[in-house]
Amino acid sequence: MIRDWQSAWYEEVDDHYRGPNDGGGGGEGGGGGGSEKREIDMITDGPEGRASLMPRTVGSQITLEKTPSYFVTQEAPRRIFNMSRDTKLIVVVRNPVTRAISDYTQTLSKKPDIPTFEGLSFRNRTLGLVDASWNAIRIGLYALHLESWLRYFPLAQIHFVSGERLITDPAGEMGRVQDFLGVKRLITDKHFYFNKTKGFPCLKKTESSLLPRCLGKSKGRTHVQIDPEVIDQLREFYRPYNIKFYEAVGQDFRWE
Numbered sequence: 001m002i003r004d005w006q007s008a009w010y011e012e013v014d015d016h017y018r019g020p021n022d023g024g025g026g027g028e029g030g031g032g033g034g035s036e037k038r039e040i041d042m043i044t045d046g047p048e049g050r051a052s053l054m055p056r057t058v059g060s061q062i063t064l065e066k067t068p069s070y071f072v073t074q075e076a077p078r079r080i081f082n083m084s085r086d087t088k089l090i091v092v093v094r095n096p097v098t099r100a101i102s103d104y105t106q107t108l109s110k111k112p113d114i115p116t117f118e119g120l121s122f123r124n125r126t127l128g129l130v131d132a133s134w135n136a137i138r139i140g141l142y143a144l145h146l147e148s149w150l151r152y153f154p155l156a157q158i159h160f161v162s163g164e165r166l167i168t169d170p171a172g173e174m175g176r177v178q179d180f181l182g183v184k185r186l187i188t189d190k191h192f193y194f195n196k197t198k199g200f201p202c203l204k205k206t207e208s209s210l211l212p213r214c215l216g217k218s219k220g221r222t223h224v225q226i227d228p229e230v231i232d233q234l235r236e237f238y239r240p241y242n243i244k245f246y247e248a249v250g251q252d253f254r255w256e
C-alpha cells in the first residue's frame, strides 16, 4: 500500500454519487500524519465511534471515508468490522520499492536532516539484512497487512486498485472501482486527459467546475535517486511477499 491517495478522482466519485454539497465521506482526509492520527483515534468501538461522525446517507447514497494508514493499523479491521461488517474496502497498492522511495522523498521534503534512504533501509547492508521495522519498508509488506483484514472481511469485500494503472489507465481502474461499489459507470475515458508536464492524468472538469483538475503539487514529485544496487536488494526482499500477496488476492500486479 499506499500512502494518501486523496485524489481529485476520489472526490469526483464522491461528487457524482453524493452530490457536491452533501459533504464527502472522506472529507479532507489529508496525508499528513497528524490528520490520519486523528481519524484513527476516532474509530472507536461502539455507537459513539466513527459511524456517528459520518454524514447521514439515504438510499442510493454511498459514504466514502479515506485514511491510507488504516491498512497497516492493527486495530483498524476489528474496529471497522464492529462499526459495519458490510463496509466495502478499497486499497490502492503500488510497487512497494517505489512506494518506499516515494514515502522517503516526502519525509525528506519535510525533514531534510534524516539519514539516507540506503542507511535506513538496512540493519546490515553488507549482509543484505533489510530493516523491515522501518515504516517506509514495513508498509509495503502488503501480504502481512492483508492477513489482519482477512480475519474480519471476506476477500470479495476488498478491492485492490493498482497505483501504476491508476496513472496509465485511470478510466479502467475507476471502472473496476465503480463495479465493485455496484454503482453505474459514470466516470469513463471521457473524463480524463493525460497531462504530459505533470506526468499524470487529470480530470477534464469536475462536477463543481468546468476547469480541468490535476493532482496537487505534492503528487508526482521527483523521487530521490537511490543506489541501483539497493533497489535490487529491496526488490529481492519484497519478491516473496509480493508473490504471496498476488496469490492471496488472485491478481498479478507485475512489480517484478
Ligand SMILES: Nc1ncnc2c1ncn2[C@@H]1O[C@H](COP(=O)(O)OS(=O)(=O)O)[C@@H](OP(=O)(O)O)[C@H]1O
Pocket: 003, 004, 005, 006, 007, 008, 009, 030, 031, 032, 068, 102, 103, 105, 106, 163, 166, 167, 215, 218, 219, 220, 221
Ligand atoms: N490518483 C493517483 N494516481 C496515481 N498516483 C497517485 C494518485 N494520487 C496520489 N498518487 C501518488 O501517491 C503517492 C502518495 O501520494 P500523497 O502525497 O497523496 O500521499 S500522502 O499524502 O503522503 O499520503 C505519490 O507518489 P509519488 O508522486 O510517486 O511520490 C502520489 O503521486
